[in-house]
Structures are given as structure tokens and as C-alpha cells.
Amino acid sequence: MISIQFKQLNGTPFQKLVWAELLKIKRGETVTxxxxxxxxxxxxxxxxxANAVGANPLPVKIPCHRxxxxxxxxxxxxxxxxxxxxxxxLKQEGVIF
DNA sequence: CACATGACCTAAC
DNA sequence: TGTTAGGCCATGT
Numbered sequence: 001m002i003s004i005q006f007k008q009l010n011g012t013p014f015q016k017l018v019w020a021e022l023l024k025i026k027r028g029e030t031v032t033x034x035x036x037x038x039x040x041x042x043x044x045x046x047x048x049x050a051n052a053v054g055a056n057p058l059p060v061k062i063p064c065h066r067x068x069x070x071x072x073x074x075x076x077x078x079x080x081x082x083x084x085x086x087x088x089x090l091k092q093e094g095v096i097f
Numbered sequence: 098c099a100c101a102t103g104a105c106c107t108a109a110c
Numbered sequence: 111t112g113t114t115a116g117g118c119c120a121t122g123t
Contacts (some may be wrong), residue, residue, distance in 0.1 A: 004116065011121095012120075014119090014120065014121090015120090015121090023122075033105060033106085034105080034106075037105090037119090042119075042120095044117090044118055045118075045119045045120070046105050046106065046119075047103070047105055047106090047117095047118060047119050047120075048103095048116075048118085048119040048120035048121080049101070049104095049105085049119085049120090050104050050105055050119095051102085051103060051104080051105095051119085051120060051121065052120075052121090053100080053104060054103070054104045055121080056104095064104080067104075068104095069104085069106085070104070070105080070107095071106090072110070074104090075104050076103095077104065077105035078104085079104095082104090083104090084099080086104095089099095098117100099121105099123105100123085101121105101122090101123080102120105102121085102122080102123100103119105103121095104116100105118090106116105106117085106118090107115105107116090107117090108114105108115085108116085109113105109114085109115080109116100109119105109120105110112105110113085110116095110122075
């Protein structure tokens with residue numbers, strides 16, 4: 001079933017918050033899910049944050065590819081193979097693993 | 098309302 | 111070093 005619809009763009013306040021923080025990220029800068037969770041005021045809600053980022057309906061407008069795991073690993077990106085795209089993007093931004 | 102899922106984290110074996 | 115288990119929060123079914 002198709003889940004993403006423009007109406008859902010408003011989604012929940014949490015998602016908005018997460019996306020807002022994501023938009024705050026500047027080019028060449030990366031943040032961990034932990035940091036992101038901390039920024040929104042819920043360092044324990046990291047799971048919810050990850051879900052919110054994964055529910056990001058505007059992957060082009062939102063730099064979700066700048067979000068990595070605490071270990072420095074890529075984590076994931078739009079599905080499965082999207083990870084390599086994320087890697088490429090991060091490399092392009094000047095991020096070193 | 099209760100159950101199941103997930104782009105997670107930390108600790109333990 | 112790699113895998114397993116438990117915990118945490120919000121979302122979707």
C-alpha cells in the first residue's frame with residue numbers, strides 16, 4: 001500500500017521537528033541520530049527520530065543523507081542500495097569515514 | 098487499544 | 111571482532 005502522500009507532509013510534530021533540525025544542517029556537516037535526537041530534546045527517542053527521518057517525504061529538500069549513525073557508519077538510505085548514494089553524497093560533501 | 102516494525106544504541110557473550 | 115539480547119520512542123496496522 002502506498003503510504004506517502006502530500007497530506008502526510010504535515011505529519012506529526014515530532015517529524016516536523018526532526019525535519020526542521022535536518023534542514024538546519026549545513027553543507028559538509030554531518031550529524032548522528034543521537035545528536036539529532038538530543039537536539040529535538042529527546043535523546044532517548046532516537047528510534048523515533050530514525051523513523052521520522054525515514055518517513056521523510058522530501059528526500060531532495062531534506063538532507064537526510066547527512067545523518068549517520070553514532071559509529072560513523074552510513075546506516076541506511078531510501079530503501080537498500082540507496083546506501084551507496086548516501087556514501088557518494090557524503091564523500092562529495094567532504095566527509096571522511 | 099494492543100501488537101508489530103524500524104534509516105538506533107549500549108552492553109554482554 | 112562478530113553476533114545476540116534488551117531497551118527506548120513514535121508510527122502504522
